[in-house]
Amino acid sequence: MGILDGKRILVAGVTLDTSIGFATARVAQEQGATVLISNFGRALNITKRIAKRLPTEPPVLELDVTNADHLAGLADAVRKHVDGLDGVVHSIAYGNPETILGGKFLDGPWEDVAQAVQVSAYSLKSLTAACLPLMGPGGSVVGMTFDASVAWPGYDWMGFAKGALESCNRYLARELGAQGIRCNLVSAGALKTLAAKAIPGFDRFEDEWTKRAPLGWDLNDLEPTARTVVGLLSDFFPKTTGEIVHVDGGYHAMGA
Numbered sequence: 001m002g003i004l005d006g007k008r009i010l011v012a013g014v015t016l017d018t019s020i021g022f023a024t025a026r027v028a029q030e031q032g033a034t035v036l037i038s039n040f041g042r043a044l045n046i047t048k049r050i051a052k053r054l055p056t057e058p059p060v061l062e063l064d065v066t067n068a069d070h071l072a073g074l075a076d077a078v079r080k081h082v083d084g085l086d087g088v089v090h091s092i093a094y095g096n097p098e099t100i101l102g103g104k105f106l107d108g109p110w111e112d113v114a115q116a117v118q119v120s121a122y123s124l125k126s127l128t129a130a131c132l133p134l135m136g137p138g139g140s141v142v143g144m145t146f147d148a149s150v151a152w153p154g155y156d157w158m159g160f161a162k163g164a165l166e167s168c169n170r171y172l173a174r175e176l177g178a179q180g181i182r183c184n185l186v187s188a189g190a191l192k193t194l195a196a197k198a199i200p201g202f203d204r205f206e207d208e209w210t211k212r213a214p215l216g217w218d219l220n221d222l223e224p225t226a227r228t229v230v231g232l233l234s235d236f237f238p239k240t241t242g243e244i245v246h247v248d249g250g251y252h253a254m255g256a
Contacts, residue, residue, distance in 0.1 A: 002031030013092035021091035023222035065123035090143035100157035121164035137180030173242030189248030213249025
């Protein structure tokens with residue numbers, strides 16, 4: 001038996017098999033869940049190919065979290081495969097690396113900042129609201145952040161967007177608690193994912209992380225993060241909400 005036996009889980013934002021979303025979908029299936037994944041646009045065909053690498057090939061939904069029509073039709077799209085959802089994973093973020101990352105904090109144009117905030121933060125609310133008709137007591141929403149309590153070199157406006165995401169998580173926890181639905185974030189350490197490669201100067205984090213994390217840290221190992229997400233999707237954290245769980249080898253707790 002797995003800790004997600006009988007659970008129906010949507011993992012939104014799966015592109016490559018080196019992504020946290022993919023690793024989460026895999027571990028969720030290994031723990032007994034029925035999994036659906038999503039993407040949109042040109043990446044959708046990549047996701048459909050990548051889906052075949054999971055233990056069980058899942059349905060792939062087209063979902064752009066900034067598209068009102070996609071959000072309005074999400075519940076019906078999900079119902080074609082399962083009759084409800086027990087968990088939702090928000091593994092979605094975007095910021096234009098040419099304009100708002102890599103030391104461009106003072107120059108980032110509002111249009112691109114607004115896009116980053118909508119895709120990376122506001123969409124947690126949008127996705128959750130679209131899934132609410134499918135969820136009930138015991139449901140769990142889990143999103144991905146990168147510790148927004150400090151300013152990171154080169155992360156700039158994406159760090160700002162992650163700060164908004166972390167605040168959004170707390171307000172969702174407040175709003176959804178009466179329905180018995182939890183909302184939490186996982187703050188992963190530095191990992192060599194597609195998203196990380198889009199951050200100019202990300203390589204500056206790598207050596208420092210492996211040196212300072214007291215438990216050690218493997219930049220290529222997505223398993224600890226995926227297991228934590230799956231744990232939060234399970235029934236083992238029935239009274240945990242509005243929380244940010246760090247999976248970073250302890251890096252966040254260390255001084256210089």
